[in-house]
Amino acid sequence: MQPNDPDFRDRVYAIVASIPKGRLMTYGQIAALAGSPRAARIVGGVAHFGDPSLPWQRVVKKDGSLAEGYPGGTEGHAAALEAEGVSVTDYRVDIARLVWLPNGVE
DNA sequence: CCGTTGACCCTTC
């Protein structure tokens, strides 16, 4: 849909804000949905300087490891995920099981 | 307009 071409950043905001509780998403996945599968780094940049109100805690790496730039480090991120009901083991989550697969991907 | 940076991803040792 192109009523107005939203910036890559705006696209990421919508995706992250659409992540349901108890689900996780990888930066690469979000970047791919935003339109650039290789722009995972950009998603990270948006995460840090973007809207802090968004559930970035539900966003993890492709291998299931947690983000390092998160406030408090991986430990703080792990605590936030457990608060959402996500089981974190060794600072790692079962990404293959908790990764959220969007239904209607444009 | 060009160069640098980044909450990453992928390939190879």
Added chain:
DNA sequence: AGAAGGGCCAACG
């Protein structure tokens, strides 16, 4: 299986 290096894309100065 774990660790290291290079690369891609977009935003900021």
